[in-house]
Amino acid sequence: MRNLLIAGLLAGAAFVPAAYAQDAETTAPEAAAESTPESTGAAAEYDVDTVVATVNGTDITLGNVIAMRERLPAQYQNLPDETLMTGLIQQLADQLVLANSLSTDPDQDPVAVKLQLENDRRAALANIVAEQYMSEPVSDEAIQTAYDAQVEAFQPRPEYDASHILVATEEEANAVLEEINGGADFAEVAKEKSTDGSAGQGGSLGWFGQGQMVPEFETAVVGMEKGAVAGPIQTQFGWHLIKLNDTRESAAPSLEETRPQIEQQLRQEAFQGKLETLRGEAEIEIKAGEVPAAAVRDADLLN
Template identity: 55%
Template structure:
């Protein structure tokens, strides 16, 4: 006689589980996650605490961070409630400085995020790249050997009409030997100083006397020179936009500071070493 009742109870339970759970309010900054002695700790407090963690801690799993941050905030709130007396100056002054700093940073962030004028970006590009004289680039080949005697012998053969690429493939000990000694295009600062100095003084088509570097002795042929090309605007856009934004921020800071009613007279005559008086903060 009990069997139908058991079945009905099970069916009712299954139906109950299948019903949609009543919708809960979406969590937000004001969502309370704990209270300590009547003081609320919210999701907002936790989010700010997480954002201030060092990068390596932010990589921890969410469930570990959630519990760890909540535990810390609970402990801090409980401890703060036990403070006997007023906050020491080091705390109140630090809070004032922090508020000042965060508020100023918010203003700067607003200036940084304002839309950019494309003309300003183009002007920065013209100033930094397009209007500047571009440096020289060199296309050279070389034959690398161990001794000056070998290099002199190679130079003599080249002066007598030997083919440079063939000589490089046959004689050079450098990695470019199999490709006829070709080094491709390079600009200033990309080669060792003595090698670069020799190339800079050469004319296209000329072959150098032996040049010594830490790698050995080189016989160099300058194939061609050209002026380096300025990068395209799009390839440096991100860099230029950041520069324009930073310049705009600096100009805003100067404008606001100049417009402010600032009186520094009270600081005149103070000994700069007064800032070392940490005992005043106790």
């Protein structure tokens, strides 16, 4: 339902002036800061029930507007407040006019609408619970414990520091190889002859692990000795001469490097635990076996 709503907002986002959309990122934060009650010290004289428009006797409240803004795509969130307020009120009014042309009594709404609203309500409530768990603070002790477990389970893998020279043909590669075998400096030849973006750094590719290079390149590097030059090696990019500068074993990342991922993981685990508890407490009986799977595509039932 959220995706459907966002798609609808995108389709109806014509109210956004092009100039505002272009400058939203640079102008909106300042505009928002200037207009907030907190920044001016003025007490808010409105609440969620404040009426901002009326359409054929039906009120549109500030709460309706805020709820719609909350679900706008990110590129519109930073538009100037006046643009958002005016545009969203107009969009809500247009929606109400269109909706009333089909139904003014919720009991008489099309089945598809009733079912969508049921799904949307469930999703909105479930999202609130999920967001509560995913925003909970995580203790330093829990993070350290999780990090220590990761370090203990870490398996070092070989890493390689290599340089290369890339040319278009095997003939060119062989000619360059003769220069290097004749005593030419690999890095200087790379700067002069290589067509790769690393040429300016003497062909240096820095450190990389297995799986980060195309298979032909990686196979050559893995079988090399430190200081050796291999090639020509053909890949999808052309013909390579490869020099292995050094090797090492990978090291576990530091706590600071992994802290955001660990925090996210612990929050996810806490949420998953809550979900499992609620599942265990609930009486859930799946009856999908009584309905053919193809029925999931029978949209005609909604009509």
